[in-house]
Amino acid sequence: MLKDIAWVEDWHYDTGSEDEPLQFYLDALCNSTSFDLLLGYFSSSAINVLSLGFANFIYKGGKMRAVINNVLSEQDKNAIEKGQDKENFSTIYNFNNIKELESSLDQYGRHFFECFAWLIANDRIEIKIIKPKNRRGISHYKSGVFSDGENSIGFTSTCNFSYFGFIENLERLDCTLSWENERYLNKIKKQEIDFEIFFSEESDLVDYLEIKDVMVALKDEFGDKNIQELLIQEKDLLEKRNEIFQKSKIQKSIKNAIEHINQFIEIEKQPRFPYKEGPRSYQKEAYDSWFKNNKKGLFAMATGTGKTLTALNCLLNEYQNETSYKAIILVPTLELVEQWKEECKQFNYTNIITVSSKEKWKDKLSFYNTLSKLNDPSFIVIATYASFVKDKFQSFFKDLPKQTVFIADEVHNIGAPNISKLLPKIHLEKRIGLSATPNRVYDDTGNALIDSFFNDKDPYTYNFSMQKAIEEGYLCKYYYYPHVVSLTEDEFEKYREISKKLAQFIDSVTKSFKKCKEVEILLLKRKRIIHKAENKLPKFKSIINEEFQKRGNLKYTLIYTPEGVLENNDVIMEDNYIENEEDIFLIDQYTKAITDIDFSITARKFTSKTENRKSVIKQFSESDLHVLTSMKCLDEGVDVPRAELAIFCASTGNPRQFIQRRGRVLRKSKGKQFAYIHDLVVIPKFNMDKNDETFNIERSFILNEMKRVENFFSLAINKAEVYEKLSEICMHYNISLYDINNEN
Known part of the structure; x- marks a missing residue:
């Protein structure tokens, strides 16, 4: 760390000597975890010159704070403005990789300014902009403190923190080591106190400015030699930079910085938790x-x-x-x-x-x-x-x-x-x-x-x-809206006839259906009626239209549609069906119903036959594709990074299915506050006579539907609203939503 470096004996660094200010900054950056800088003129080109040192500093978690003058290059101003807009900041580059970071810092162009903005957006460089009160000119402070968490080095300098200041000017830098004696330690503490006054915006000597109030440096407007640096092409300084880099002491500092980077690269190759904050x-x-x-x-x-x-x-x-x-x-x-x-x-x-x-x-x-x-x-x-x-x-x-x-x-x-x-x-x-x-x-x-x-x-x-x-904030809270859907008279008569036949297969001891082929066939036929239920599609259209009107769009919407194929006005389950070109799948009806609402809505089926599935999910997550309709393919094995609205038009009695489906829409993401879930709950015929011979069978069916409802409703924000909506049905069938899972 800082105490291990062979600092210059007289603690003076002079441009043109064997001990360049550049050497001081390289050694300090490579061995520090914080850097506070108080100066008049700042240019991010200094980061470019010190790219090896800054790569080490940033990779180790180092944070730089700077109080700077209100004159910047146009590129620096734009980069700071972009980085300070954290909510909307994005970049195509990945700066968490040490090699990519070092490369980014060493390229003076658009890529470099992307990196500079990233450092600001991620609070690795914090900047306060000042302007002297009641007088013209710029602030000429040129001092700072490096710290490794235990020891500190304070410095004052004649050189600006810029490419030009390091390479072109004849400058001097004096440093003070905290471990040398108490006098130097107190001097550094005084520097730290002065810096905190400026950084915390408590100084009466200056005005604090927003980035929009910064002046862009123009050659005709500013004659100061240091300001002109902004207009000098980098190629004009390369030869002088190379000359300085030939000096043995700077070469040693560069060699040490490279060794650090190589060590970090080896560390990066080792297995590690993928997020810096570590496991939850x-x-x-x-x-x-x-x-x-x-x-x-x-x-x-x-x-x-x-x-x-x-x-x-x-x-x-x-x-x-x-x-x-x-x-x-x-x-x-x-x-x-x-x-x-x-x-x-x-x-x-x-x-x-x-x-x-x-x-x-x-x-x-x-x-x-x-x-x-x-x-x-x-x-x-x-x-x-x-x-x-x-x-x-x-x-x-x-x-x-x-x-x-x-x-x-x-x-x-x-x-x-x-x-x-x-x-x-x-x-x-x-x-x-x-x-x-x-x-x-x-x-x-x-x-x-x-x-x-x-x-x-x-x-x-x-x-x-x-x-x-x-409760702990790892998944988002949600609103749950059950929608009761009844069978038509014709559907109910068919359903009732099947239920009568099923009643003949109830075991008198277990009160459940006997296990036999006849029961399987009858249950499958009854399931087809529920899947086809005519009233589902109009209810679905109503929900979709209402959500579109309320939200203004249908971005991040998942639709779970019924399985099956419509053929001869009947529904055939997909597992038992050989596809023909002219057949209409139920999923097609639901997908068409979405796009019929407004031409701006983009919707796509997500099935086992969908090609380029990763690309489809990516389009959905980035809202280029608004709605995904699926039958089972989103149940297991597909990671949907962002979904906000889900509509369940069909669910099996298996809790695994609807629990996993709900989990898909509860993932947290930037800009998402709540999730919204609509659920179609099928009731064969409400207010069925309790003396009807199939009443208990219907109650058993409704009980299974309500088990899913209870699972959803129990964690929803609008629990009271759901309970009130379903209370009449529950009372009629003697079902308690609060005690439903204890009932056999």
């Missing part, structure tokens, strides 16, 4: 719980809270303890294979092997299996569940080192018969299961196998609920 507190808690549970467990985490980051952070902790990392990650879809791969790259994990029907993975995995027996390489294997169960993959899987971390995303898939039968053969001891809803519906056997395999404890090894995520 609950992600740390998840690792601690997993560690205490013998490195096994289920993480039940709400959609949008970063399950992937949480699991990869566990792997990062293992790497830090063992100096290598090994993991196999199982996912249900090809989209998730790609998403996990990208997330792994964000952590700087390398040697990533993807295993799916689209990959030639056999030789790669065989190579790492062989190498692991000779060495201790790091690698990550990401495979679909479909590939995992195949004999070809299992033959390689059994040879993976037992310290490999086994991660199962959407862990409920593990309980499926074709996968659960393999669990006893899995020898990997470190295990993580991830899901917003780990439990399998109506599958106690599968749930027991999952719990046993992950050594899970009730309720879970780690649980981060949606309620907690909303």
Whole structure:
């Protein structure tokens, strides 16, 4: 740090001597974490000259504060103005990479000013602009303090903080070291106090200006030699710069700065958490719980809270303890294979092997299996569940080192018969299961196998609920609007006839339907009536039109449409259908209804047949595409960075589906305050006679619909409004929204 540098013995730096002011700044920047500068004239060209030093300073988290005069170059003024507009600031460049940062600082052009604006927007350089009171001229302060958090160096200088000041002028800089004696320490403290008075805008000697009040330097208007520097082409100074850089002491300072950068580049190559603020507190808690549970467990985490980051952070902790990392990650879809791969790259994990029907993975995995027996390489294997169960993959899987971390995303898939039968053969001891809803519906056997395999404890090894995520501000709050949709008379008669037939298959002991083929067929027929329900589409059109009128647009809108195909005025479920060119899918009707509202609305279907899916999601996130309509493709495996409005036109009785769908729209994003969810709730026929022979069957159906409503309504901002809206229906069918999940 600062105390370790061989500073000039007499603490004087003079242009043209062996000890240039430039050398002082390079050494100070490379070994400091804060830099306060009080001066008359400032030009960001100084950052260009000191690019190596500034790259080190900024990469280590250094922050510069400057109080400057009110005369700037046009480029500097524009860059400061752009950076100060933090809300609207954006840049195409990534300045978090040390090599890219150093390159950006060393290019005097548009790229450089983008970098300068970025430093201001990210509070790495804070600037206050002053003008002397009651007199003409500019402020000629030229002093500052560098600090590493423990020691400080104060300096006063005759040279301006500019390219011209460092390269062209004959200048002197004197410095004071805080650790030399108490007198120098007090002198630096006095400098710090004086600076704080200016920076906190408490000085009576100057006026404080906004960037709009800054004067742009013009040759004809300002004759000062230092001002002219703004008009000098950089090429005219290059030869003099090169001359100075030939001096042995500056070369030594440059060499040290480059060594620092090379060290940082090596650090950057190591696995690390992708965000500088590090993992969130609950992600740390998840690792601690997993560690205490013998490195096994289920993480039940709400959609949008970063399950992937949480699991990869566990792997990062293992790497830090063992100096290598090994993991196999199982996912249900090809989209998730790609998403996990990208997330792994964000952590700087390398040697990533993807295993799916689209990959030639056999030789790669065989190579790492062989190498692991000779060495201790790091690698990550990401495979679909479909590939995992195949004999070809299992033959390689059994040879993976037992310290490999086994991660199962959407862990409920593990309980499926074709996968659960393999669990006893899995020898990997470190295990993580991830899901917003780990439990399998109506599958106690599968749930027991999952719990046993992950050594899970009730309720879970780690649980981060949606309620907690909303309360702690990780997901946004939302309004929920249920819309009751009844069947038409004709639909209801068909529905009622099927219900009568179903009544014959009710078990007198369990009070539920018997398990047989006839029941499956009847339930499917009844489900088709619900999906087709004529009144859904008009209700949907009404909701869409109302939202468009209220918002003025439909940006960031997700629509979950019914599945199926309209054919001969009947609906056929997609799973049981062979497509014909002339058939009309229900999703097409809903998509057309959106674009019919206004020609300015852009909407697109998002299905298994959608090409360039990443591009479509990107267009949606950037609002180039306003509305996405989907049936199931947005349920799992697709990361939607921003959505604000969602309309559920169809939902299954599986809580996993609607919980994940809700999570899609609750992710926080810049400029988003709340989410809004509309939900079509089907009621076969309200006010059915309680003595009707199918009343209890209808009540059972409504009860399942209301379970979804309760899940949504319980966390909504407008809970009282929802309760009042549905109270009449609930009273008629003797259903309590507050106690619905305790009812069998």
